[in-house]
Amino acid sequence: MRYEKPTTVEAASALLAGQGARVLAGGTDLLVQMRSRVLSPEVVVDIKGIEATRKISKDASGYVIGAAVTGAELKEHPTLSKDWPGLVEAANLIGSTQVQGRCSLGGNLCNGSPAADSVPALIAARAVATIAGPKGTRELPVEDIMLAPRKLALTTGEFIVSFKIPARPKHGGDAYLRFIPRTEMDIAVVGCGVALALDDGGTCTAACVSLGAVAARPLLVEDAGKALVGTKVDDAALAKLEAAVRAACKPIDDKRGTVEFRIDVAGTLAKRTTLIALERAGKV
Ligand SMILES: Cc1cc2nc3c(=O)[nH]c(=O)nc-3n(C[C@H](O)[C@H](O)[C@H](O)COP(=O)(O)OP(=O)(O)OC[C@H]3O[C@@H](n4cnc5c(N)ncnc54)[C@H](O)[C@@H]3O)c2cc1C
Numbered sequence: 001m002r003y004e005k006p007t008t009v010e011a012a013s014a015l016l017a018g019q020g021a022r023v024l025a026g027g028t029d030l031l032v033q034m035r036s037r038v039l040s041p042e043v044v045v046d047i048k049g050i051e052a053t054r055k056i057s058k059d060a061s062g063y064v065i066g067a068a069v070t071g072a073e074l075k076e077h078p079t080l081s082k083d084w085p086g087l088v089e090a091a092n093l094i095g096s097t098q099v100q101g102r103c104s105l106g107g108n109l110c111n112g113s114p115a116a117d118s119v120p121a122l123i124a125a126r127a128v129a130t131i132a133g134p135k136g137t138r139e140l141p142v143e144d145i146m147l148a149p150r151k152l153a154l155t156t157g158e159f160i161v162s163f164k165i166p167a168r169p170k171h172g173g174d175a176y177l178r179f180i181p182r183t184e185m186d187i188a189v190v191g192c193g194v195a196l197a198l199d200d201g202g203t204c205t206a207a208c209v210s211l212g213a214v215a216a217r218p219l220l221v222e223d224a225g226k227a228l229v230g231t232k233v234d235d236a237a238l239a240k241l242e243a244a245v246r247a248a249c250k251p252i253d254d255k256r257g258t259v260e261f262r263i264d265v266a267g268t269l270a271k272r273t274t275l276i277a278l279e280r281a282g283k284v
Pocket of ligand 1: 093118159
């Protein structure tokens, strides 16, 4: 196995275009999979030498977060937790303090698990990934990147450089909740991210609801968002949201939860997540 640490996007893409190459960000999934021989890459391409993958920048249009920025670094940023608390909380549910010092948003998404915690929060925030590859750079909404377990929309040589997160709306709020059988260090049985915006009178003008662990890929549930728009997020709207969420779920049946259980929990979790996002939006 060869280890490479390029310092430019172009050099990384060229290395990744070669046979048997794999991106390394924090390594909290990759190294575990290499040790257990699930993966045996010939070349490991550490993207942390590329500045754009390691920084967070902010301007009037929002944030650009490097794909290899760690969960701990997201939390330490001076304004990100105020603007997008749900996203920061989701990233900081990943593993333990030690894992949070290494794990990244890019790795969480590209590991290709439907239960990845930060992905529904990214989707709810309408995050767009900037992808670099041998043919240049392109952008893709996060909900279009994971297609099935371990299957991504990235082609050979491509990797995620960063994520664009829009500026938080004036009366905007987001939240992420997951259901796990233990209190921490567990994989989501259901995860839910919600981001919404209100007008000055408290009517919902935009809402985005995303679910993890209830289908082969993280879901953007358009009907759940539509159920809130134009309402004061009252009981009737929340009942419609719950129904839309449950209708979208196509979970597996396993020892962590039956199909019926996951569908039931998803509706309740989406309602609770929405109420936290609403509170954060200021309930004007
Ligand atoms: C003890 C423990 C507990 C955990 N708990 C949780 C949890 O609660 N919730 C959860 O969601 N996950 C959990 N995980 C999984 C893991 O920590 C996360 O998925 C993490 O976000 C992966 O990020 P990373 O930077 O370490 O990725 P890496 O291990 O470096 O990479 C993961 C995969 O993504 C690819 N990759 C990485 N970055 C990119 C990129 N920018 N572009 C393209 N491909 C890329 C790699 O090639 C690899 O296949 C846990 C892991 C451990 C060891």
